[in-house]
Each structure stands twice: as structure tokens, then as C-alpha cells.
Amino acid sequence: MSDSQMTNTTDAAQNNAPTDTPETRRDTPRNGAPGTPAPSAAPSSDKPLAWLDGEGLHFDDAKTLAAVRRKPVSATMISGLVDRCPAQYLFSDKLKDLVIPVTPQDARIRGIVFHRACELYYARPDARRGAPIDPEAFEECKTKALEEHPEVRDDPEASAWLEAASRRFCAMGPEATDVTVAGYRDDRGRQSPALEMKVTGRLDGVGRRVFGAIDRLITPNPDNPRNVVIDDYKTGGKACVYSDRMRFPDFSYQRQQTLYSMLLEGDTRTFSDGWHLLGGRLIYPMAEYVTLHDDNAGTDVKVSVQGQGAIIRLDVRNPEYRRRTLDDAAKASDALDRESETNLFEYRPSVLCAWCPLAKICPAARIGSKENAQKAFADQPDAQTLAPAIVRA
Template sequence: MSSTRRAPALSPSRANDYSQCPLMFRFRTIDRLPEPPSKAATKGTLVHWVLEHLYNAPIGRRSPEAAHALVPNALTAVQARTPDLDTMFESEADKKQWLAEAGKLIDRYFTLEDPNRLEPAEREVNISALLDGTMRIKGIIDRVDIAPSGAVRLVDYKTGKAPRPQYSASAAFQMRFYAVAMREARGVTPAMLQLNYLGDSQVLRNEPTEADLDQAKGKIISIWDDIRRNAERDEWRPRTSKLCGWCSFQSICPSFGGTPPELEQGASAKVWLEPPTLFDRSMSEIADDPAS
């Protein structure tokens, strides 16, 4: 592996971070401040692992029982990624309840789709592309289905509830972000984007047009341009909203009386102004990119 510092890559989650609050974006991508593990997010990781590996079983054997049998291995995989996992729980009973909630989400999946009628073309797909030759985007798509007609469907599992209409733009943008990356990297325009919400058994589908993806691409480029301007100035201002209540950085946010850590001069440029000269590196390296 080359020792050259990797160029930055913008993912849907980081693009959403920036749109929500540039200062939070800085804390996560430049300062790389630690955040306490989240029960909800870690539960989602466990459920995603189960649904990915469920499709290793042959058609006819993809049952709720088979899915639940994967939970111990999924928990081992999650613990490997989150060594301090057990610190989230107040007691063994608390952890047992958390696992029970994950089990309910797994069961709910089978009310949305019959996995025995599906044969995904790809699962947990790392996708990366360049926009305008200078801006790298990337993401991990939960599932790619290809119909006999050749039509492509991108599927994402959500372990929460479907958002209210006024908060649905973020999820829709995430899926179009993936679709833009797929089109730019592979020359394929997905025929359908699908969100499976396990929290309340809702399935949201969208059939994007080329114009829709052009618009999404323009938005991504606009976010990239804004990030670059902030990086050139080392200036990341907070943006308050109702979502601040869930932010783990409130104690150091000036909007709440806190003081951010001092940013070394040029630190932003080192992370976000590096030219994308290493585009031919492997997908595993892209997945581990420090700007993810």
C-alpha cells in the first residue's frame, strides 16, 4: 500500500453532517473527536450484518429462525468494531433488552420482503467515483438487485422509523447520492431507489430520472465547493437546529457556551484540499478513507 496520504472522499453521511452543521463536520472529519457509542447506531450495525449474511443461505432457507441464528456472530463482529460496546449498557438485563429490540427489527424485515424470492447481485457494496475529475464521492450500498430486464434497484435498510415528510429530504438525498455514484462509476442509472424502514414497516420507493440525478449531482458539487471554501479559511461555523439535542459535541460548541479545541493552522486544507491522485487504489482502502 502506498504511504502517500489519501485524498478526501465525501460520503452521504458526511455530506449530511456538513449540511446540518459545518462545525460538527469539522469535529468529525478534521479533529476526529471520539464520540460515545450509540445504542441505536450499534443496534443498526448488528441488524445490517444479519441481513447481509442472511443471503448467504440458499433460497428456501432464509427464514426468521435462520436470521436469529446469525445474531451471535453478528454480535461478535460488532464487538470487534466497538470494543467498548458493553459500556453502553447499565446491566446484563439492559443488554438483553437491546438484543430483543434488534430481534424485533429482524422479524419485521420479513414482513417487508421475502428474501427467498430475491437473489441480490451485490451486498454491502463499496462505490466510489469522481465528479468533474476533482471531487471524490463514496458510499456503501446495502444491496443491489438486478431484474431479468437488467433494471437496477438500490436498497438501503433503515432500523428507525420513516421520517415525517418535513424530515425526509436527508434520506432521499442519501439514496440519490448512491445513485449518482453508481452512474458516475459504472455508467448505470438505477431504475429504483428503495428504503426499507424496519422501525415501522414502511417501504419508500423512488424511480429517479436523469434530471433528478443531475440535480443531486449539482447539490453534491455545491456541498463540496462549500467545504473547500471553509477548508481554505479554516472556518467552520456552528448551525443550530432541533437536531442539536442529539449532538455529542454540545459541551465544546460556542452556540452552547463551549470552546472548540484550537485548530492547527492549515489543518483543514490537509484533510480537504488534497487532490484525488490515488483513484486507482482498492475499494478496501477507499472504505477506510480518513475523511469517511
């Protein structure tokens, strides 16, 4: 692996099991505190909002189905409708929080608080941030983020994880931490730092609007502020340099940043010709190792980063990646048009079914016999827990 792909400060490898992480849930606009999932609330009647039959998931609530029909394409949607299971994606997006409590140990919630701490820190003027990074100032921002999420602050395990993530981020070095944040004009014409930056637009061949939320947009050369790099914080412990020759190639993070780059190029709020993208980076403070494909050996290998985290560099201008990203976005848009019109969101069973919250009521679920699959299946909610939101017909 070259230095242009990884530095010794990288988490792009996802677990093969489907997860609800900040990365997979942040790119849909929500109300409430920054990054907070929609508040859980029991359905208002005894009638479930959806059901499963031999074909897939169906909504029995007109308001929920109407909301689905209005959804823009996002990186999360593409992963759910193209890579994984449409039924599982729609349940997780619209129904899961109604019946499955979100706990402070949830990776999604912990990651949201970490993202918020970073947003608060990099929103400070350069003179107040200083260089190198000021751990005490970052601690102040982390404390404020915890005040917005007292459930994490008051949970020993979750707060300890956040402390470790903050400490390791501050120790990653200047390439990750001492950056110049780009400025942009929002929809109201206000000049703002490009943090948790919402961007939307039309892309060639994609029927629906496309939406994204960018963690941090930086400019390596402040004298040329149109030239930018997309930064995305990843809070998992595994990082990966994508290759289509890997045993389990996961294109999702590469696709996400490629999607964002094309949206930014068409975003004329700040520059009349849009932004010029130099690249993208995945920043993993908690990474323990990086997985990459060794072309000479023809196998995947793990490289230890000795607890220093990692930065994975992404080529967001690669023509083939762009073609594939547009193709996947168009497939997701067309799939949602078709399936929301028929109110049938199909199953796509796989070896990952045991990790799906619908596993115990899904007629198409394929549950493997391996110990990890059996344990994951046992941990999924039962029919009674799911019943207020979804039932099996």
C-alpha cells in the same frame, strides 16, 4: 399516497434532531469489523486536537486536518456541510468517538449489527437462503453478527431490540425479503454479491471524488442483470414519503439514493456501459407509521402501518432531484476545499443546537426553551468531558 411510493411493509422520516446512525456514518471507509466505527482512543497528548472560537471549529492537529482534506464527498458529508452545521459535522466525524463512549444502546451500533446480519444472510447462495425467507437461517446470521459485536450481544436492551428488528424484517413479506442480489466485479476483478457495495467516481461539477456504500443491489429480472434497484435498510421507527411541500422537508434520503444511482451509472467494473437504475427503496422493518403530504388538505398526515414495517420507493431518475443532488454535492466539495484550506469550519446555528454534542461549549449555540430542547441540552457532554479532544478558546 400511491402503491408506487409505499407498500404496507416503509423509515425515511428522520427526527429533526441530528443523529449518528448507521445511515449517517456508514459511507466513510473505516478499518475493523464490517461497519464498525473507528475504535475510540484518547488523544496521545494533553493538547486538544481542536478548538472553538467565535467563528467556528479549528483543528490543532496536522494529521487530523490532513485526513479531513483527503475526504471524498459522501451523502453524510453533504448533509453535514450543506444541510446542517459544518462544525458539528467535523466534530462528529473526526473527534466524537475519542471522548464520548459508544454504547450498545447507540442506534448507530444497533443498526450496524442489523446491517451485518442482513449482509451475511443475503451473501448465502439462493439455494441456501430459500424463498420465502428462512427465519432460522437469518437467526444464524444474526448470531454471527452478534459474535462480532459482543457488547451488543451482552446488553439486554440492545439484544432485545435486535431480536425485534430481525423478527419484524423476516415478517415483512417477499417484496422486501425474497430478492435476487445482483453480482458485481470489485476493484480486484472478483465477482461478489452486491452487498455493502462500495462505489466511487467523479460526477459533473463536483471537484472531489464521490463515495458511497450500498446496502443491497437487487435485480428484479435475473435475465437482465444490468437493471437494478438500490435497497437501503433503515432501522428507525419513522418513515416518510418525501415532498418539498412538507412542513419539514428532508431531502437527505432521496439525495443519498440519487447520488448512488449516478455513481452506479458511471461504474464500469461490471458492465462497460455502467448499471441501469430502475429505482431505489428504503426498507423500514421497525416503522410504526409513514408520514406523507396530503396535497388536497395541504398538510402532512401520518399513516399507521400497524407494526408491519414499510417500504418507501424512490425515483432516482427524476431530473430535478438529480440537478439538486449534483448541486448539493458540488457545494459540499467546494465548502470542504475552502474550510479545510482556512482551517475554519463554520457554525450554522439552528433550533437543533440542543441536540449537538458541542452545545455546552459552542458560543453560537441556540438553545430553545421547550422541554425537549432543554432535556436534550442537559444530556450533552460538558466541557471537561470534551476537553481531551476539543476546547473553547
